Amino acid sequence: MSPMFVPGPVDVAPEIMAAQSRPMLPHRAKEFEAIFHRAADKSRALFGTQSRVLLNAASGSGLHEAAVRNFVHKKMLVCANGAFAKRWHDVAVSNGKDADLLDIDWQAPLLPEQVAEAVKGKGYEAVAFVHNETSTGLMNPAAAIAAAIREASPDSLILVDAVSSLAGAEMQMDAWDIDFVLTSSQKCLALPPGLSLAAINDRAMEKAKTVENRGWYFDFVRLETHRLKDTTPATPAIGLIYALDLQMDRILAEGLENRYARHRAMADCTAGWAVAHGFGLYAPEGYRSHTVTTLMNTPGIDMPALKAFLLQRDTRIAGGYGKIKDTTFRIGHMGELTLADVQTLLAAFEEFMGKK
Numbered sequence: 448m449s450p451m452f453v454p455g456p457v458d459v460a461p462e463i464m465a466a467q468s469r470p471m472l473p474h475r476a477k478e479f480e481a482i483f484h485r486a487a488d489k490s491r492a493l494f495g496t497q498s499r500v501l502l503n504a505a506s507g508s509g510l511h512e513a514a515v516r517n518f519v520h521k522k523m524l525v526c527a528n529g530a531f532a533k534r535w536h537d538v539a540v541s542n543g544k545d546a547d548l549l550d551i552d553w554q555a556p557l558l559p560e561q562v563a564e565a566v567k568g569k570g571y572e573a574v575a576f577v578h579n580e581t582s583t584g585l586m587n588p589a590a591a592i593a594a595a596i597r598e599a600s601p602d603s604l605i606l607v608d609a610v611s612s613l614a615g616a617e618m619q620m621d622a623w624d625i626d627f628v629l630t631s632s633q634k635c636l637a638l639p640p641g642l643s644l645a646a647i648n649d650r651a652m653e654k655a656k657t658v659e660n661r662g663w664y665f666d667f668v669r670l671e672t673h674r675l676k677d678t679t680p681a682t683p684a685i686g687l688i689y690a691l692d693l694q695m696d697r698i699l700a701e702g703l704e705n706r707y708a709r710h711r712a713m714a715d716c717t718a719g720w721a722v723a724h725g726f727g728l729y730a731p732e733g734y735r736s737h738t739v740t741t742l743m744n745t746p747g748i749d750m751p752a753l754k755a756f757l758l759q760r761d762t763r764i765a766g767g768y769g770k771i772k773d774t775t776f777r778i779g780h781m782g783e784l785t786l787a788d789v790q791t792l793l794a795a796f797e798e799f800m801g802k803k
């Protein structure tokens with residue numbers, strides 16, 4: 448099968464698929480507890496944290512909801528320059544939180560000084576942003592933004608969605624002083640969908656204990672109590688935990704630096720090709736995602752025809768997302784993909800464009 452160039456769910460390696468289909472174990476069995484423990488433990492390297500990582504059966508959006516319910520009594524800010532941050536704001540509002548929205552141009556990065564200005568003196572309990580906007584192919588400067596928030600509003604928790612960057616681009620949660628980072632399994636981790644990972648530091652955990660009505664399924668305090676016994680309150684996604692355990696070994700064997708460099712090389716290749724062939728890039732230089740590229744359809748390519756052409760070769764790209772659905776399209780380059788895969792895709796594009 449040819450690879451897919453979509454920003455999730457991505458192709459999963461055959462050995463990971465096989466790991467997922469190993470015989471089930473009861474989740475209270477010692478053998479399973481050992482697997483659960485080591486899978487979570489190894490995944491901390493991706494977050495750059497010594498703190499805990501909670502594994503729960505849900506997609507990443509479940510953790511958008513968990514974050515607002517666990518960390519915020521009332522007042523928070525979501526900083527948005529794309530569709531996924533907007534969603535996080537919607538989630539906060541629909542959970543009854545008093546959530547402000549810093550709503551900026553989708554083609555601009557969130558800048559530290561701008562975020563500092565927005566939080567200063569506001570008493571936000573938490574400030575949330577998205578590291579890598581999958582809609583726009585823009586990677587926000589997470590370290591600098593977090594530093595600016597900490598300085599301007601020291602008591603605010605800093606919450607980061609790293610769904611489409613974690614395991615594809617660097618995250619140093621502890622060094623960057625971020626309190627909470629969430630991700631899901633089906634993007635750069637290259638696992639099947641259905642598992643969410645939440646890294647939570649002690650500051651955030653202490654705050655959660657003071658918040659009422661955290662709910663039940665996503666109550667981080669309850670999940671932590673069970674995690675300390677290498678288990679979960681409800682039935683975990685056993686097959687996905689097997690898969691994570693093996694995938695972490697594969698990721699650590701590749702080496703995080705090598706993995707990040709591979710993603711960056713695919714991004715650079717895609718961007719260079721796009722510019723050379725007359726496509727605009729939606730995200731500005733210096734802030735382009737390493738895991739997904741959003742191209743403007745400047746040459747006016749017949750997208751349905753291109754997609755059909757690619758499907759004949761058993762491969763796929765992604766359309767635009769949110770308000771830029773019709774004017775852009777996306778090439779995902781994450782997970783198991785290599786530079787050679789990207790070059791094959793771009794050669795197919797050229798063939799299609801030559802035919803036109």
Ligand SMILES: *Cc1c(COP(=O)(O)O)cnc(C)c1O
Pocket residue numbers: 455506507508509531577579580581608609610611631632
């Ligand atoms: C895909 C994505 C989400 C949603 O994650 P699900 O696992 O589909 O719920 C949230 N944020 C970003 C940045 C994403 O790319």
